[in-house]
Amino acid sequence: MTTYLEFEKPLAEIEGKAEELRAMARNNAEMKVEKEAAALDKKAADLLRELYKDLSPWRKCLVARHPDRPHCKDYIEALFTEYTPLAGDRNFADDHAIMGGLARLDDLPVMVIGHEKGNDTKTRIERNFGMARPEGYRKAIRLMDLADRFGLPVITLIDTPGAYPGKGAEERGQAEAIARSTQKCLEIGVPLISVVIGEGGSGGAVAFATADRVAMLEHSVYSVISPEGCASILWKDAEKMREAADALKLTAQDLKKLGVIDRIIKEPSGGAQRNSAAAIASVGSELALMLAEFAGKKPADIIKERRRKYLDLGTKGLAA
Amino acid sequence: MNWISNYVRPKINSLFSRREVPDNLWTKCPECGTMLFHRELSENLNVCTNCDHHMNFTPRERFAALFDGGVFVEVKVPEPITDPLGFRDQKKYPDRLKAAQKATAEKEAMLVAEGEIGRTPIIAAAQDFSFMAGSMGMYVGNAIIAAAERAVKLKRPLVLFSAAGGARMQEGILSLMQMPRTTVAVELLREARLPYIVVLTHPTTGGVTASYAMLGDVHIAEPGALICFAGPRVIEQTIREKLPEGFQRAEYLLDHGMLDRVTHRRKMRDELVAILRMLTRQSPAVAGDLPAPKTDVAPIAVADTPVTPKTKVEKK
Ligand SMILES: [Zn+2]
Numbered sequence: 028m029t030t031y032l033e034f035e036k037p038l039a040e041i042e043g044k045a046e047e048l049r050a051m052a053r054n055n056a057e058m059k060v061e062k063e064a065a066a067l068d069k070k071a072a073d074l075l076r077e078l079y080k081d082l083s084p085w086r087k088c089l090v091a092r093h094p095d096r097p098h099c100k101d102y103i104e105a106l107f108t109e110y111t112p113l114a115g116d117r118n119f120a121d122d123h124a125i126m127g128g129l130a131r132l133d134d135l136p137v138m139v140i141g142h143e144k145g146n147d148t149k150t151r152i153e154r155n156f157g158m159a160r161p162e163g164y165r166k167a168i169r170l171m172d173l174a175d176r177f178g179l180p181v182i183t184l185i186d187t188p189g190a191y192p193g194k195g196a197e198e199r200g201q202a203e204a205i206a207r208s209t210q211k212c213l214e215i216g217v218p219l220i221s222v223v224i225g226e227g228g229s230g231g232a233v234a235f236a237t238a239d240r241v242a243m244l245e246h247s248v249y250s251v252i253s254p255e256g257c258a259s260i261l262w263k264d265a266e267k268m269r270e271a272a273d274a275l276k277l278t279a280q281d282l283k284k285l286g287v288i289d290r291i292i293k294e295p296s297g298g299a300q301r302n303s304a305a306a307i308a309s310v311g312s313e314l315a316l317m318l319a320e321f322a323g324k325k326p327a328d329i330i331k332e333r334r335r336k337y338l339d340l341g342t343k344g345l346a347a
Numbered sequence: 348m349n350w351i352s353n354y355v356r357p358k359i360n361s362l363f364s365r366r367e368v369p370d371n372l373w374t375k376c377p378e379c380g381t382m383l384f385h386r387e388l389s390e391n392l393n394v395c396t397n398c399d400h401h402m403n404f405t406p407r408e409r410f411a412a413l414f415d416g417g418v419f420v421e422v423k424v425p426e427p428i429t430d431p432l433g434f435r436d437q438k439k440y441p442d443r444l445k446a447a448q449k450a451t452a453e454k455e456a457m458l459v460a461e462g463e464i465g466r467t468p469i470i471a472a473a474q475d476f477s478f479m480a481g482s483m484g485m486y487v488g489n490a491i492i493a494a495a496e497r498a499v500k501l502k503r504p505l506v507l508f509s510a511a512g513g514a515r516m517q518e519g520i521l522s523l524m525q526m527p528r529t530t531v532a533v534e535l536l537r538e539a540r541l542p543y544i545v546v547l548t549h550p551t552t553g554g555v556t557a558s559y560a561m562l563g564d565v566h567i568a569e570p571g572a573l574i575c576f577a578g579p580r581v582i583e584q585t586i587r588e589k590l591p592e593g594f595q596r597a598e599y600l601l602d603h604g605m606l607d608r609v610t611h612r613r614k615m616r617d618e619l620v621a622i623l624r625m626l627t628r629q630s631p632a633v634a635g636d637l638p639a640p641k642t643d644v645a646p647i648a649v650a651d652t653p654v655t656p657k658t659k660v661e662k663k
Contacts, residue, residue, distance in 0.1 A: 193582065196576075197582065200605045202574075202575065205526075206526075206530065206562050209527055210533070212527070229523060230523075230526060230554055230557045233523055233524075233554075251520060251522050261517075274435060275519045276520065277520065281520075285431070338528065340524050340528060341427060341431065341485050342428070
């Protein structure tokens with residue numbers, strides 16, 4: 028069952044008609060519908076390509092949040108072997124919004140860390156919709172530190188609406204936890220590769236995405252604030268999220284121009300949610316390419332270059 | 348012994364109040380409603396004389412009170428490109444910037460200076476809440492990096508006064524990137540083994556709290572300062588949790604282990620001097636009516652030069 032987004036309604040109609048025709052034919056052998064249905068299929072495929080050719084920033088936000096998109100857990104299961112989750116921040120709790128542990132990518136041992144949003148009501152609540160609490164950042168700090176001491180590259184998969192605006196999260200110092208996590212990203216002498224697979228929400232994303240290489244899926248977004256939040260502050264009207272999404276320049280394409288990210292990873296036609304396996308495979312091959320760039324690099328040089336990269340960031344603007 | 352009242356304040360304050368503000372202005376304390384005569388308020392470092400509420404204190408006012416004799420030299424901050432995204436909400440970003448520059452007589456939301464406090468050479472950086480809510484964009488990032496680099500070059504500690512509503516949304520992702528950029532600045536200080544003290548003032552929120560403001564060797568807050576990542580209104584709206592009295596205020600954070608100290612503005616200077624001198628293993632400070640220090644470089648900004656902005660006074 029495909030979950031259609033609001034702007035995909037015309038597509039839903041066409042695909043629905045084709046499905047209806049075929050259903051009728053299944054009950055009545057006399058009916059010859061395949062030709063008509065195939066024409067509808069083609070129409071649908073063309074429309075899908077057309078819709079996704081030039082998605083507006085707001086539509087990209089909707090696609091990036093699509094419930095059927097592959098999540099961190101799917102990437103880990105498909106791309107890595109021997110995934111061994113490591114739990115807890117050794118201080119307060121284990122944060123289920125953050126997955127993390129040892130794993131192998133093409134036999135190479137790595138540390139993988141990512142936000143997991145969950146895929147049904149039960150798991151979404153368990154995962155807190157991918158919003159980490161301080162324990163999540165502190166677990167990640169611990170895992171990055173472990174990776175650093177044993178020379179394992181770190182791979183982070185970013186997919187979060189942002190940090191969790193809760194009483195306990197604030198009391199336990201989520202600002203400090205995010206700051207320390209970003210700091211740890213800048214201190215480790217192993218390659219740190221980050222892929223934004225869905226939503227890169229503000230500080231919750233930066234805490235893991237301060238990396239040597241940052242890639243984004245074609246229709247993912249990465250922003251300082253959600254378009255809704257920005258609209259309600261600057262436009263005093265949360266309904267102006269389309270305008271805010273435009274203004275924020277939060278798409279992979281704009282971020283690449285600004286020099287904030289290094290690579291854009293192509294998604295299958297109609298977005299990762301229509302073909303998880305293909306999306307996951309593209310991420311896998313891009314990860315391998317990015318990791319290969321660090322073969323033989325000295326830890327001190329890795330740290331130095333990473334810092335240089337951030338110090339130099341922001342000299343490129345977008346021509347208005 | 349009080350450094351400020353003993354020797355710096357009388358001179359500087361008299362300059363300020365005589366020159367900048369007509370004597371008939373009053374400010375209403377937003378906390379207790381008391382009408383405060385401007386000179387009285389200014390002499391009390393913008394702290395309400397009735398209820399001790401700490402009001403906004405611009406970087407220039409703060410530096411005038413902080414540095415020996417009110418003398419400091421501004422550290423140059425590399426200019427970023429203006430309006431990198433071509434951002435426009437209901438107003439164009441460059442227009443908002445210009446309005447803020449006009450209102451504050453400052454270029455941007457952070458001022459960096461070098462000078463001495465209690466004869467202890469330091470670099471200081473202060474965020475200006477009156478400039479677009481002190482929001483952190485490329486300039487603020489550049490300012491913190493410049494402050495750290497200057498501190499490393501001169502082997503001096505860095506004292507940073509934070510005050511911000513968060514990130515500068517009009518710079519989009521580039522404002523977010525100031526979190527890692529300013530963290531690199533903190534790393535430069537750590538590696539050079541130089542003390543980095545953060546003084547958190549009202550309010551310090553969002554990405555600022557989640558980066559350089561929470562990475563100090565010592566965290567001191569002014570009383571009553573709101574310090575948080577997600578603000579109380581956001582939490583109440585999204586989670587519908589009832590928040591306890593004093594939630595996210597300096598004293599609450601102290602209780603929850605996020606701060607070393609909560610210190611009254613009048614005592615801040617002495618405390619900074621004491622901590623810095625111990626951390627850098629220097630002899631104890633001697634309090635007294637010291638003259639302004641001799642500087643090798645001619646100061647480009649002292650408290651009584653024309654660059655001083657007009658002190659904002661609310662007329663009620
Ligand atoms: Zn008062």
